[in-house]
Structure formats: C-alpha cells, structure tokens
Amino acid sequence: MSEKKRYNVAVVGATGAVGQKMLETLENRDFPIEQLKLLSSSRSAGLKMTYKGDEYVLEEATPESFDGVDIALFSAGGSISKKLAPEAVKRGAVVIDNTSAFRMAEGVPLVVPEVNEGDIEHHQGIIANPNCSTIQMVAALEPVRKALGMKRVIVSTYQAVSGAGNEAADELRDQSQSFLNGEDLEANILPVKGDEKHYPIAFNALPQIDVFQENGYTFEEMKMINETKKIMHSPDLPVAATCVRLPFFTSHAESVYVEVEKEGVTVEEIKELMNNAPGIVLEDDPSTQTYPTPLSAAEKKDVFVGRIRKDLDEDKGFHLWVVSDNLLKGAAWNSVQIAERLIANKWL
Amino acid sequence: MSEKKRYNVAVVGATGAVGQKMLETLENRDFPIEQLKLLSSSRSAGLKMTYKGDEYVLEEATPESFDGVDIALFSAGGSISKKLAPEAVKRGAVVIDNTSAFRMAEGVPLVVPEVNEGDIEHHQGIIANPNCSTIQMVAALEPVRKALGMKRVIVSTYQAVSGAGNEAADELRDQSQSFLNGEDLEANILPVKGDEKHYPIAFNALPQIDVFQENGYTFEEMKMINETKKIMHSPDLPVAATCVRLPFFTSHAESVYVEVEKEGVTVEEIKELMNNAPGIVLEDDPSTQTYPTPLSAAEKKDVFVGRIRKDLDEDKGFHLWVVSDNLLKGAAWNSVQIAERLIANKWL
Numbered sequence: 001m002s003e004k005k006r007y008n009v010a011v012v013g014a015t016g017a018v019g020q021k022m023l024e025t026l027e028n029r030d031f032p033i034e035q036l037k038l039l040s041s042s043r044s045a046g047l048k049m050t051y052k053g054d055e056y057v058l059e060e061a062t063p064e065s066f067d068g069v070d071i072a073l074f075s076a077g078g079s080i081s082k083k084l085a086p087e088a089v090k091r092g093a094v095v096i097d098n099t100s101a102f103r104m105a106e107g108v109p110l111v112v113p114e115v116n117e118g119d120i121e122h123h124q125g126i127i128a129n130p131n132c133s134t135i136q137m138v139a140a141l142e143p144v145r146k147a148l149g150m151k152r153v154i155v156s157t158y159q160a161v162s163g164a165g166n167e168a169a170d171e172l173r174d175q176s177q178s179f180l181n182g183e184d185l186e187a188n189i190l191p192v193k194g195d196e197k198h199y200p201i202a203f204n205a206l207p208q209i210d211v212f213q214e215n216g217y218t219f220e221e222m223k224m225i226n227e228t229k230k231i232m233h234s235p236d237l238p239v240a241a242t243c244v245r246l247p248f249f250t251s252h253a254e255s256v257y258v259e260v261e262k263e264g265v266t267v268e269e270i271k272e273l274m275n276n277a278p279g280i281v282l283e284d285d286p287s288t289q290t291y292p293t294p295l296s297a298a299e300k301k302d303v304f305v306g307r308i309r310k311d312l313d314e315d316k317g318f319h320l321w322v323v324s325d326n327l328l329k330g331a332a333w334n335s336v337q338i339a340e341r342l343i344a345n346k347w348l
Numbered sequence: 349m350s351e352k353k354r355y356n357v358a359v360v361g362a363t364g365a366v367g368q369k370m371l372e373t374l375e376n377r378d379f380p381i382e383q384l385k386l387l388s389s390s391r392s393a394g395l396k397m398t399y400k401g402d403e404y405v406l407e408e409a410t411p412e413s414f415d416g417v418d419i420a421l422f423s424a425g426g427s428i429s430k431k432l433a434p435e436a437v438k439r440g441a442v443v444i445d446n447t448s449a450f451r452m453a454e455g456v457p458l459v460v461p462e463v464n465e466g467d468i469e470h471h472q473g474i475i476a477n478p479n480c481s482t483i484q485m486v487a488a489l490e491p492v493r494k495a496l497g498m499k500r501v502i503v504s505t506y507q508a509v510s511g512a513g514n515e516a517a518d519e520l521r522d523q524s525q526s527f528l529n530g531e532d533l534e535a536n537i538l539p540v541k542g543d544e545k546h547y548p549i550a551f552n553a554l555p556q557i558d559v560f561q562e563n564g565y566t567f568e569e570m571k572m573i574n575e576t577k578k579i580m581h582s583p584d585l586p587v588a589a590t591c592v593r594l595p596f597f598t599s600h601a602e603s604v605y606v607e608v609e610k611e612g613v614t615v616e617e618i619k620e621l622m623n624n625a626p627g628i629v630l631e632d633d634p635s636t637q638t639y640p641t642p643l644s645a646a647e648k649k650d651v652f653v654g655r656i657r658k659d660l661d662e663d664k665g666f667h668l669w670v671v672s673d674n675l676l677k678g679a680a681w682n683s684v685q686i687a688e689r690l691i692a693n694k695w696l
Contacts, residue, residue, distance in 0.1 A: 152661070156504035156603035158553050158592065177528055180521065197637040203596040204643040205506050207603075207655050207669045212634035216615065216657045225660065238661030242603040242669065244506065247595050248551040255504035255555075255590040255603075267564065286560035289545040295552040307555050309564045312573065313500070313586030321555045321590065 006034035007343070010069045010093070012061050012084065013076025014038040014049055017166045018098055021332035022073050023051055025301075029336055032343070039065050041076065063087035070348065071339050074098060075331065089125030094348055096127050096335045100219075103128040103227060110230050113337050114279045115142040120338060121347050127338055130231060131223040132330025133157050133243065133252050138231050139303045139329070140322045141258060143277035144270065145232060149261025151316065152238040155224065158246050158253040159209060160294060161201060163326050164190060168201075169249055175202035176247070191245055201247050209243040218243060251294035252330060254322040263315060267308050270318055274305050279329070284308055292323040300325055301333040354382035355691070358417045358441070360409050360432065361424025362386040362397055365514045366446055369680035370421050371399055373649075377684055380691070387413050389424065411435035418696065419687050422446060423679070437473030442696055444475050444683045448567075451476040451575060458578050461685050462627045463490045468686060469695050475686055478579060479571040480678025481505050481591065481600050486579050487651045487677065488670045489606060491625035492618065493580060497609025499664065500586040503572065506594050506601040507557060508642060509549060511674050512538060516549075517597055523550035524595070539593055549595050557591040566591060599642035600678060602670040607662065615658050618666055622653050627677070632656050640671040648673055649681040 009031070013019045026033065038049055039061035047058045059065060061080065066072060066088035074081045074088075074097040081101040088095050102108045109119035110128045115138050120127060130138070137155060144150060161168040171189045178185050179202045187198035191208040199206055209220035217225075224241040228234075274282040283292045284306040292304030303324040311317030324330060342348050357379070361367045374381065384399055387409035395406045407413060409428065414420060414436035422429045422436075423446040433443045433450065450456045457467035458476045460483050468475060478486070485503060492498060509516040519537045526533050527550045535546035539556040547554055557568035565573075572589040576582075622630040631640045632654040640652030651672040659665030672678060690696050 154502060154605055156590075158506070158594070173528065176524055180525055180528070191637070195637060199641060200643060204641050205594065205596065205601050206641060207601070207639050208637060212637070215660075216634050216655075217660075238659075240605065240659050240661070240665070240667065242504075242655065242667055244601075244603065246506070246553065248553065253553050253555070253592075255592065257502055257588065257605075286564050289539070289543060289556060289560070291555050293547060293552050293554060295548060307564075307590070311586075311588050312563075312565075313588070317588070319588060319590055 004032050006032045007070040008035040008037070008068055009033050010037040010039055010066060010072040012039045012072060012074045012080065014058060015040055015044045015047060016075055017162050017169070018075040018327055018331040021327040022075060022335065023049065025328065025332045025336045027052055029340070031336065031339070037065065037069065041080070066091040066093050069093040071096065071342070073335050073339070085126055094123065094125060094127065094342060096129060096338050098129040098331055098335055100131065100223060102126050103130060104230065110227060111338050112138050112231055112334060113341050114139050114277070115231050116233065117341050120341055121345065123347070129331065129335045129338065130227045131220070132163055132326040133159060133220065133254065134224050134227040134231070135330050135334050136252060136303045136322055136324035137224065137254055137256060138228055139279055140256070140305050140320060142232070143273040143280065144258060144260060147273050148265055150234070150237060151259040151261055153228065154240045154257040156255045157241065157243045159243060160248050160250050160252055160326055161190065161245065162250055163252065164193065164245070167193065172201050172247055172249065175200050179203055201245060203247060206245040207242070209245050248294050250298040250325055250327065251323055252326045253294055256320045256322055258318050258320065259314065259316045260318065261316070265316070267310050270308050279303055280305055282306070291321060294323060297323040298325050299328070301328045303329055352380050354380045355418040356383040356385070356416055357381050358385040358387055358414060358420040360387045360420060360422045360428065362406060363388055363392045363395060364423060365510050365517070366423040366675055366679040369675040370423060370683065371397065373676065373680045373684045375400055377688070379684065379687070385413065385417065389428070411439070414439040414441050417441040419444065419690070421683050421687070433474055442471065442473060442475065442690060444477060444686050446477040446679055446683055448479065448571060450474050451478060452578065458575060459686050460486050460579055460682060461689050462487050462625070463579055464581065465689050468689055469693065471695070477679065477683045477686065478575045479568070480511055480674040481507060481568065481602065482572050482575040482579070483678050483682050484600060484651045484670055484672035485572065485602055485604060486576055487627055488604070488653050488668060490580070491621040491628065492606060492608060495621050496613055498582070498585060499607040499609055501576065502588045502605040503590070504603045505589065505591045507591060508596050508598050508600055508674050509538065509593065510598055511600065512541065512593070515541065520549050520595055520597065523548050527551055549593060551595060554593040555590070557593050596642050598646040598673055598675065599671055600674045601642055604668045604670055606666050606668065607664045608666065609664070611663060613664070615656050618656050627651055628653055630654070639669060642671060645671040646673050647676070649676045651677055
C-alpha cells in the first residue's frame with residue numbers, strides 16, 4: 001500500500017499577518033505534515049496557536065529548532081531569515097523565505113510557480129518568495145510575455161496596509177475610528193515602522209512603501225523592478241514602479257501598462273490569454289461594471305485581472321487592473337505553492 | 349476717485365459639494381461682488397446659505413434668474429448647464445461652467461489659467477472649467493511641456509469621493525463606520541450614481557469613475573485624455589489614463605509618467621521648473637520623507653508635486669506624484685480664478 005509521504009514543517013513567525021495565513025493555507029490545502037513546529041521571536045514564545053483543531057505552543061526559533069525539519073517557511077523579518085535560514089539549511093531543511101533577505105542573491109531561486117516553477121529545481125537550500133506586489137504583477141504578465149513578448153512595464157500600485165503587518169492594520173482601524181469621531185489621528189507605524197516620520201493612513205494615501213533608496217525610489221519600488229527582471233529571466237526588461245499605501249486592509253491593486261512585442265494585438269486576445277492562464281481569473285466586462293476590487297479579491301488565492309484596454313495611441317500598449325490578496329498569493333499561498341511544487345517534482 | 353468695479357454674480361448649484369466651496373472661495377478672495385444670487389434646483393429652493401455673514405435664500409434657477417447677472421458660476425450638473433447656460437449668455441452673463449456639458453464644444457475655451465489663460469479672451473459667453481483630475485495634472489505638466497517638450501503622458505489616479513458629491517462622501521462615512529462595527533456595507537451611490545451596480549467604497553478601491561464608454565474606457569478617463577489635449581493645444585499628444593476611486597474624502601492624487609522631448613534632463617531641472625511654476629508647490633525630499641498626500645493638500649488651493657524620479661530605463665521618462673484639493677483647484681478655485689482673470693484682462 002502506498003502511503004502519501006509526510007513532512008516535518010516549521011513556520012517561523014507564525015503570529016504575524018503572513019504567518020497566520022501560512023497556517024490557514026497549510027490547513028486548507030491539507031498539506032502533508034508529519035510534525036508541525038511553530039517558531040517565533042523570544043517575545044512570542046509560549047503563546048498558543050491552533051492548527052487543525054490542535055493547540056501548538058510557540059517555541060523561540062534557534063538554530064537547533066530546525067533539527068529534523070524538512071521544510072521551513074520563514075516570515076519573521078529579514079534579520080531573522082539572514083541569521084537562521086542558513087542554520088536551517090545546514091540541518092537539512094529547505095527554506096522558503098518570505099522576506100527580502102535572499103531574493104536577489106545569486107543561487108537563490110525567486111519563484112512564482114505560474115512563471116518560473118522550473119527555477120525551484122536548482123535551489124541550494126533557500127528558495128525566496130517574491131515581494132507581494134511583484135508576485136501578482138508577474139503572474140498576470142507572464143501569459144502576455146509568453147505569447148506576445150514584452151517590451152516595457154509601468155506600474156502604479158494601490159497597496160493594502162496588511163502588507164506592513166498586523167500593527168499597521170490596527171493603526172488604520174484606530175485612526176479610522178478617530179477620524180469618524182472627529183478626533184486627532186495618531187500615527188506611529190506607517191508608512192514604515194522605524195522610519196523617522198509617520199503620517200496618518202486613514203482617509204489618506206501615502207506614496208512611500210518601505211524606505212527610500214539613494215536613487216529616490218523606495219525599496220518597494222526597487223523590489224518590483226529588480227524582482228520582476230529576475231523572475232521573468234529578463235534582466236534588460238524596462239520596468240518602472242510607483243508604490244502607494246492606501247487605507248484598506250487586504251489585497252493590493254495595480255494599474256499596469258505593458259507594451260508587447262507583437263503588432264496588432266487586440267483586447268480580446270489578451271482576455272483569451274488571461275482566461276487560459278493558471279492562477280488568473282479574468283473579471284472584465286464594462287457592460288456589466290465587472291472588474292475586481294480589493295474587497296472582492298480578499299481571502300481568495302487567485303490573481304484577478306480586469307479593465308483590459310488597448311492604449312489609444314500606442315498599438316502595442318495595453319492597460320490592465322490587477323488585484324490579489326497580498327497575504328495569500330502575495331505571501332502565504334505562493335510560499336505553500338512553492339512547497340507543493342518542491343514535493344510534486346521531487347526537488348526537496 | 350477710482351472705485352473697484354463690482355459685479356453681479358450668480359452661483360448655480362450652491363448647495364453642492366463644489367457650490368459650497370465656490371462660496372467659500374469667493375469670500376476668501378474677497379471677490380468684487382455687487383449682488384450675489386444663489387440658484388438651485390426647485391428641490392433646494394428656499395434653503396438658506398450664508399455669505400460674508402449675510403443670509404441668502406436659494407432661488408430656483410430659471411432663464412429669468414440671469415437677468416442683470418454679469419458672471420454665472422455653474423455647478424449643478426450637466427443637464428442644468430445645457431439648459432440654462434445658453435439662457436444666461438443670452439441675458440448678457442458670462443458663464444463659467446464646472447460641468448462636462450460644453451468642455452469639448454468648439455468655441456468654448458477650456459481653461460486652467462496657469463496653462464492657457466489666453467484662451468479666455470476668445471470666449472463666446474461660456475468658459476468651461478475642466479475635470480478636476482485633468483486640472484491638477486495639466487497644471488503640473490505645463491512647466492515641463494513649456495521647457496522640455498512633451499512626447500507622452502500615462503497617468504493612474506487616486507481620487508477622493510467628494511468628486512462624486514456630498515452623497516458619496518456621506519456613503520464613505522456611513523460605510524466606514526459600519527465596517528468598523530462589523531456590519532454589512534450598504535452601497536447605493538458609488539462608483540456612479542444612477543449606474544446599474546454599486547460597490548462599497550469603504551476600505552476598498554473602485555476602478556470606475558463615471559460611466560463606461562464604448563471603447564472600454566470610463567468617461568472620466570476619456571475626459572482626462574481629451575481635455576488635456578485641448579487645454580494644452582496638443583491634439584496629437586498621446587495621453588493614457590486609468591482612474592480609480594478611493595476611500596478618502598478630499599484631494600485627488602496622481603501617479604504621472606511623462607516623456608519629454610529633450611535628452612539628458614535631470615530630476616533637479618524638473619524640480620527647478622516646479623519651483624518656478626505658478627500655482628505649483630514642490631514637496632519633494634526623500635531624505636526627510638517629504639511628499640504631498642491627500643490629507644496634507646486638503647483645503648489648500650495649490651497643486652503639490654513630489655516623488656519626482658527619472659525613469660531607470662528611459663532617459664526622457666520621469667515619474668511624478670501630483671496632489672491637489674479636487675474641490676478647490678479641481679473645481680471652485682479654478683472657476684473663481686477664471687473669473688478673476690476675465691476681470692483683470694477686461695475680457696468680460
């Protein structure tokens with residue numbers, strides 16, 4: 001009798017916004033877990049979380065925590081990944097890292113399964129999960145690139161606060177209530193926890209996600225630019241990004257302009273490509289006001305595409321509206337999906 | 349002794365979101381009013397409003413209401429403008445119309461004073477005030493166009509609910525409180541009052557402003573495209589727009605990509621142009637997290653520009669973040685400004 005092989009899985013940063021979704025996703029996917037270990041900082045150690053009805057006590061993550069672990073899902077911040085991911089690998093685990101720590105490192109595959117699943121095969125212990133806003137964009141653009149070629153991408157994002165963690169979501173909730181009560185707004189977290197200035201997010205828009213780089217772009221913008229080139233194996237693809245934090249809790253939306261190589265492409269052809277693409281759901285019918293929104297995409301694992309229009313001046317230019325749950329396809333689901341592909345392809 | 353000439357002014361649609369700001373702006377500018385007439389639909393007739401401490405009773409707007417009026421500021425919807433603006437002109441008034449009724453009509457100047465003040469001179473009675481999202485964009489782009497030439501514009505907007513009127517603002521307020529209370533959201537107004545479907549705006553983003561056109565673009569997007577060409581006297585300028593309604597009350601923000609004609613332009617040159625442009629305030633310093641936001645621009649009449657970056661691939665490409673109070677520069681202030689220029693240039 002063949003029995004499905006099961007794996008020892010560690011989740012690092014289980015109490016965070018993404019960590020919670022990791023557990024939910026592993027449970028919903030009925031992931032073949034032999035033993036589950038929930039790891040955290042010393043601050044959260046001792047807390048309890050539930051998985052499939054069983055209670056688990058969080059342990060402080062140490063190098064030894066990874067003894068016997070097959071797959072470690074990291075989502076506890078870049079510094080913890082930098083310190084502990086190599087320790088986990090040394091002990092035989094494959095790490096799927098949701099932080100930016102190793103994404104651009106050579107030899108580390110940066111993977112969105114719908115785009116570059118094959119890159120997983122060449123991992124050396126660490127596989128990086130891309131930035132949330134990058135994942136949904138490349139998933140939506142890959143069918144276009146594959147069929148029509150791609151000359152350039154310009155994106156403006158509309159990003160949910162949960163991308164900055166549970167504290168940011170709490171801040172939006174508190175500030176929104178204060179605003180409605182006519183009280184002053186207190187800002188301590190957004191746009192970037194630990195940065196020098198904080199601005200209210202409630203009933204506002206902040207054109208800063210992550211810290212500013214020397215070149216005037218934010219780190220989030222540079223992540224979208226550089227990660228897209230790496231995932232798509234297109235180091236010379238021109239990509240431009242403007243990233244904006246907005247007052248909603250879940251799902252990032254993106255206004256994407258793409259220029260294809262092929263001439264004379266129609267909107268219907270792009271729609272057809274989307275309809276046949278894995279992980280993509282086309283929601284696009286102006287005649288019935290059908291398009292995705294952050295609320296409609298929340299808690300779903302697909303990437304939703306709508307508002308597909310041909311540019312009125314550039315024959316090769318198209319505009320798309322791309323929406324996805326930033327904690328699912330943008331983080332937890334993409335990580336678990338990588339783990340599933342690892343197993344299915346015997347690349348563990 | 350010279351005494352400042354004074355004018356009989358009518359405000360049509362005084363109780364609306366823009367009408368209220370018209371009165372505020374006329375008062376703040378100490379506009380030379382001899383007699384003020386507040387006009388409205390029959391529904392609002394009889395209501396009272398205050399101007400400079402005096403109470404005014406709203407009268408129902410009829411053709412005869414404009415007898416003796418010098419300047420009529422219309423902001424009561426396209427159908428009222430279509431019906432009554434020609435009647436006002438027949439009676440000797442100059443109409444400054446804030447609706448879309450006459451904007452693209454030949455012989456009607458469409459004016460943003462910082463861009464094409466001279467067009468006012470050739471009016472035939474009606475001068476159109478452009479769409480709010482167009483005004484702030486062309487005001488910010490004009491110094492660029494003038495100094496460096498302009499090859500193409502791609503904009504994604506972040507628009508406040510007050511652009512859809514007081515009812516839309518009330519809907520955002522009510523839905524936000526319901527959401528925070530954990531209750532269901534009731535949607536009756538947005539994205540477009542009278543359109544078939546309504547979606548919640550609270551903690552959401554709606555990629556539809558105004559109704560869809562045959563070509564898949566919304567009317568708001570086509571307004572930005574067509575009005576920009578007309579205001580800038582550039583019928584062949586490629587302009588693309590994606591317009592999105594967001595959960596904040598005041599100020600539109602825009603992520604604008606512009607390609608200039610000139611080679612080798614630097615960010616510092618663009619900043620310098622902005623610093624010297626009328627009506628533009630540069631708020632741009634990544635080192636101190638300085639950039640405009642909808643909340644910081646609200647209740648101010650200027651157009652704020654920040655996040656100016658050179659495209660990393662296209663030498664002639666630049667990205668800008670443009671924010672302005674949609675009810676002031678986007679509507680009331682631009683209208684009053686046109687009236688002031690009319691008088692100052694003796695073009696009445």
